[in-house]
Amino acid sequence: MSAQLIDGNALSRQLRADVAQRAAALGVRGITPGLAVILVGDNPASAVYVRNKVKACAESGLHSVLERHEASMTQAELLARIDALNKDPSIHGILVQLPLPGHIDDHAVIEAIAPDKDVDGFHVASAGALMVGEQGFKACTPYGCMKMLESIGRKDLRGQHAVVIGRSNIVGKPMAMMLLAANATVTVCHSGTADLAHHTREADIVVAAVGKRNVLTADMVKPGAVVIDVGMNRNDEGKLCGDVDFEAVKHIAGWITPVPGGVGPMTITMLLVNTIEAAERG
Numbered sequence: 001m002s003a004q005l006i007d008g009n010a011l012s013r014q015l016r017a018d019v020a021q022r023a024a025a026l027g028v029r030g031i032t033p034g035l036a037v038i039l040v041g042d043n044p045a046s047a048v049y050v051r052n053k054v055k056a057c058a059e060s061g062l063h064s065v066l067e068r069h070e071a072s073m074t075q076a077e078l079l080a081r082i083d084a085l086n087k088d089p090s091i092h093g094i095l096v097q098l099p100l101p102g103h104i105d106d107h108a109v110i111e112a113i114a115p116d117k118d119v120d121g122f123h124v125a126s127a128g129a130l131m132v133g134e135q136g137f138k139a140c141t142p143y144g145c146m147k148m149l150e151s152i153g154r155k156d157l158r159g160q161h162a163v164v165i166g167r168s169n170i171v172g173k174p175m176a177m178m179l180l181a182a183n184a185t186v187t188v189c190h191s192g193t194a195d196l197a198h199h200t201r202e203a204d205i206v207v208a209a210v211g212k213r214n215v216l217t218a219d220m221v222k223p224g225a226v227v228i229d230v231g232m233n234r235n236d237e238g239k240l241c242g243d244v245d246f247e248a249v250k251h252i253a254g255w256i257t258p259v260p261g262g263v264g265p266m267t268i269t270m271l272l273v274n275t276i277e278a279a280e281r282g
């Protein structure tokens, strides 16, 4: 292995210590930062993720309220809950776990969250703020990727070519905007890209956010490049793996993020950061 690991667990520990300090400082002023997490239905993966978020809150001194609802909950009922949480002064952040059951329109639900409590950064107001460089909550996964780059000294990306694979609203698109804001030259590749390897081979930084194993293989990586793996997939043995062929790419890349222990914990960390920020803004 020639690449160095970017350890999402270690970086999370550092950043969460800062969150805990800020939570304590708010406590002195009589404010307890509060996150509401809404889970609809019984998707087992969602239940695990949500439990991890609640646990992370507790460890950093944030108050969290987990609301579990039956899969049969109507959209109107969910919107009424969001309205109540929007008005609840003890709640600074609201997260509705995705995916939602098919009869509920994700978009309508996300847009119902007050932008100043949108700690996921999924609201159009948050996406728009990122696009035009105004203050707003940044989507947690790409925000975490930027912190990982910063942690290896890549804060100003002037002169560097970043290739993002994937164009989702929650990762690919905001990732491209954050890289652009950091002065990178950005290429966004997706299912309609003719020759993916042609682009990735030119990249100083590759972010793989497709949700499919082995999207990025060793022959597609420039020696020394930084490889960030956003994927969360299961291999044939049921083991968690990313979008990158880690075992081969680690010999070519200069830096690489593991799965698990990479972007996943950083996503939760940035949720805590956004929540503390929401509470500080008051």
Ligand SMILES: Nc1nc(=O)c2c([nH]1)NC[C@@H]1CN(c3ccc(C(=O)N[C@@H](CCC(=O)O)C(=O)O)cc3)C=[N+]21
Pocket: 048, 049, 052, 095, 096, 097, 098, 099, 120, 140, 232, 240, 259, 260, 261, 262, 263, 264, 265, 267, 268
């Ligand atoms: N409104 C909303 N916001 C989200 O941020 C959101 C969501 N819905 N729906 C689902 C995805 C997925 N997601 C993960 C977060 C952390 C890990 C994580 O911590 N992963 C660990 C491993 C966990 C395991 O072992 O399964 C790791 O990579 O080391 C994974 C996945 C947040 N999501």
